[in-house]
Amino acid sequence: MRLVTYKRSGTVGERIGALNADGQVLDLAAADPRVDWGNMPALIGGGAAMLERARVAAAKAPVAADAVLMAPIPRPPKNIFCVGKNYHEHAKEFAGSGFDGGAKDVVPPFPVVFSKPHTAIIANGEPILGELDPTGGLDYEGELAVVIGQGGRGIAKADALKHVFGYTIVNDVTARHLQKRHSQWILGKGLDTFCPMGPAILTADEVPDPAALRLTTHVNGEKRQDAPVADLIFDVPTLIEAISAAITLEPGDIIATGTPAGVGIGFNPPKFLNKGDVVRIEITGIGVLENKVA
Numbered sequence: 001m002r003l004v005t006y007k008r009s010g011t012v013g014e015r016i017g018a019l020n021a022d023g024q025v026l027d028l029a030a031a032d033p034r035v036d037w038g039n040m041p042a043l044i045g046g047g048a049a050m051l052e053r054a055r056v057a058a059a060k061a062p063v064a065a066d067a068v069l070m071a072p073i074p075r076p077p078k079n080i081f082c083v084g085k086n087y088h089e090h091a092k093e094f095a096g097s098g099f100d101g102g103a104k105d106v107v108p109p110f111p112v113v114f115s116k117p118h119t120a121i122i123a124n125g126e127p128i129l130g131e132l133d134p135t136g137g138l139d140y141e142g143e144l145a146v147v148i149g150q151g152g153r154g155i156a157k158a159d160a161l162k163h164v165f166g167y168t169i170v171n172d173v174t175a176r177h178l179q180k181r182h183s184q185w186i187l188g189k190g191l192d193t194f195c196p197m198g199p200a201i202l203t204a205d206e207v208p209d210p211a212a213l214r215l216t217t218h219v220n221g222e223k224r225q226d227a228p229v230a231d232l233i234f235d236v237p238t239l240i241e242a243i244s245a246a247i248t249l250e251p252g253d254i255i256a257t258g259t260p261a262g263v264g265i266g267f268n269p270p271k272f273l274n275k276g277d278v279v280r281i282e283i284t285g286i287g288v289l290e291n292k293v294a
Helices: 040-045 047-058 088-095 157-163 176-182 236-244
Strands: 002-008 015-019 025-027 067-069 080-084 112-116 121-123 142-148 164-171 195-203 214-219 222-228 254-256 278-283 287-292
Touching: 002 040, 015 047, 025 067, 040 047, 142 214, 142 236, 142 278, 157 164, 157 236, 164 254, 164 278, 164 287, 195 287, 236 254
Parallel strands: 080 254, 121 195
Antiparallel strands: 002 015, 002 067, 002 195, 015 025, 080 112, 142 164, 142 254, 164 195, 214 222, 214 278, 278 287
């Protein structure tokens, strides 16, 4: 099942829906008012029983004809956890780009984790505000993102996938010159609108093995990234174990797992984004996340 957060045209309140096979939004609350808890983390916190209720509702829910998609989780419980240099080929291209700030290890020995604030989150179709980067180094990073279901601290790798509610797509938009200037990455990656997310959350029961998923990114129709999630240096269970070791994960927390090779700085000369460029990211089963640079 692909769950979405949406609003009615001309309104501001969040509603929980599901996408049918044609990509139309189904109004779950119209079929079962108990499903609409006001926001996605609340529904996720309802556990397996609430997920099953949503699935039953989706089978009979009407189409919400005036639905406007929002990000699946517009305001997660915490900043979005993001992982840097987590594909072998991207780690190499980043090290050779001159933007890595003099890091000694091409392939990191442990996960490199930073965060993006919720104010960076935008929905599929909303504009990336490129003018917020005054340095002219705007870049894209297509990524698989993990949505936490059952929370916890000290989650073992062997148990980690039991704590996954589902998967979505994130574009880890980056101002490369700011990223390099400040060393710590949040000021280069956490700008407003620099975290497009969506269009939906594909529930974990549809993904027996996240390593089997494949990610592609196109810019203005040109394929730039194409890689299986199996190429991750640190896989999804390893990331959950590492982050939860001393940080409690909560229902609705998001972990963006890193980007493969093919980002703008990987080209010579770099192919930075410009006004009017369209970034389209697709991951098996989840759908397409597409945003234009404004």
